[in-house]
Amino acid sequence: MKCFHLLLALALPVTTASAFSPTELGAFLAGRQLPAASPLAALQDSPEYRQHAREYAAQWYRYDDLYFAPMRSWSASELVPRIGTTSQVTYLFGGPDLISALGLFPAARLYALGGLEPVGKLGNPLSLSPGELHASLAMLRKSTEVIMNFSHFITKDMKTELASSHFQGVFPIMLVFLSFTDARIDSAERLTLQCDGSLVPGESAGGQPALRIVFRASPGSPPAEVVYLQANLADSALETNPAVFQWLASRGSSTGYLKAASYLPHSGGFTRVRDFLLGHCRAIVQDDSGIPLSVLRERDWQVVFFGNYTTPLDIFAQYDQPALRAAYSDGARFNLPFGFGYRWQRGESTLLLALPPDNAPRALPVAPRTGY
Numbered sequence: 001m002k003c004f005h006l007l008l009a010l011a012l013p014v015t016t017a018s019a020f021s022p023t024e025l026g027a028f029l030a031g032r033q034l035p036a037a038s039p040l041a042a043l044q045d046s047p048e049y050r051q052h053a054r055e056y057a058a059q060w061y062r063y064d065d066l067y068f069a070p071m072r073s074w075s076a077s078e079l080v081p082r083i084g085t086t087s088q089v090t091y092l093f094g095g096p097d098l099i100s101a102l103g104l105f106p107a108a109r110l111y112a113l114g115g116l117e118p119v120g121k122l123g124n125p126l127s128l129s130p131g132e133l134h135a136s137l138a139m140l141r142k143s144t145e146v147i148m149n150f151s152h153f154i155t156k157d158m159k160t161e162l163a164s165s166h167f168q169g170v171f172p173i174m175l176v177f178l179s180f181t182d183a184r185i186d187s188a189e190r191l192t193l194q195c196d197g198s199l200v201p202g203e204s205a206g207g208q209p210a211l212r213i214v215f216r217a218s219p220g221s222p223p224a225e226v227v228y229l230q231a232n233l234a235d236s237a238l239e240t241n242p243a244v245f246q247w248l249a250s251r252g253s254s255t256g257y258l259k260a261a262s263y264l265p266h267s268g269g270f271t272r273v274r275d276f277l278l279g280h281c282r283a284i285v286q287d288d289s290g291i292p293l294s295v296l297r298e299r300d301w302q303v304v305f306f307g308n309y310t311t312p313l314d315i316f317a318q319y320d321q322p323a324l325r326a327a328y329s330d331g332a333r334f335n336l337p338f339g340f341g342y343r344w345q346r347g348e349s350t351l352l353l354a355l356p357p358d359n360a361p362r363a364l365p366v367a368p369r370t371g372y
Contacts, residue, residue, distance in 0.1 A: 030180055074337055122171055
């Protein structure tokens with residue numbers, strides 16, 4: 001594949017000319033009250049915006065109660081004792097679902113996500129008419145509603161919902177999620193992944209769209225970064241252009257994360273992604289739509305089982321795993337206090353912690369605990 005380096009003009013509102021910071025933009029999009037001195041504060045003084053703020057607050061409170069807070073607690077008590085603190089997360093097929101990665105891996109310094117969802121753009125709220133602004137905020141809320149309610153997203157629906165919005169793609173959604181967690185956003189920029197696996201600033205023809213957000217979880221915490229790579233992860237595409245793998249490999253080993261992945265790692269057309277994760281991850285956290293249990297066992301990976309396994313959703317019935325059901329039915333499973341993946345109801349969700357042969361768990365409870 002030839003690689004061209006024609007740099008295109010980049011226009012984002014997160015500049016000195018716009019007079020508001022990325023943190024302010026994220027808070028505005030998320031419906032959070034801004035200081036009176038912020039240029040965006042005046043836009044919050046309308047019935048429509050106040051309704052936006054109320055509806056987003058309801059989304060976040062529900063997600064925090066059912067998912068985010070339990071994920072944080074479970075990670076501290078069950079995940080960290082087994083694999084230590086995760087510094088890097090590789091979440092392929094993750095799309096814009098940064099929020100669950102923040103819940104499970106709160107101490108990570110790099111969150112690398114990938115998927116087909118477009119990077120999108122950050123429209124400047126100050127440039128929009130009231131009608132455009134409120135319609136775009138409504139579409140932004142709708143695009144996150146499935147993630148916040150059911151812990152996964154539907155790619156085709158998200159594309160449709162954001163097509164008519166001035167806040168398009170993955171970019172504004174990630175700013176919203178960071179704002180929900182009270183993060184300070186230091187910078188937000190469009191990037192291009194070049195054919196040699198390097199990331200360059202701006203939009204460049206011949207490469208793949210990407211973004212980087214640098215943030216701090218709290219005022220005294222070190223900076224962390226989110227990098228999203230818009231990429232086709234099918235074998236046929238990666239054979240032609242393996243730039244995603246080149247960049248990920250350059251960052252070293254990580255914890256792999258797979259959730260609501262449409263069972264693509266079960267398919268013969270996505271073996272390169274599967275093999276890359278098995279070759280470069282020190283641990284993998286996934287639901288049953290990730291790497292099949294049969295493949296993990298063929299590679300001598302150890303698996304710790306959490307939650308429950310029933311059946312895939314009807315549309316994924318062909319990916320039923322009798323061996324996984326047998327593993328759960330023998331009682332060697334542990335509690336999972338939150339919904340996860342397509343079977344989002346607590347008590348029906350499946351979570352696997354997989355470890356390579358040379359990476360034994362640091363600690364295990366004396367006796368397995370059965371339950372959700």
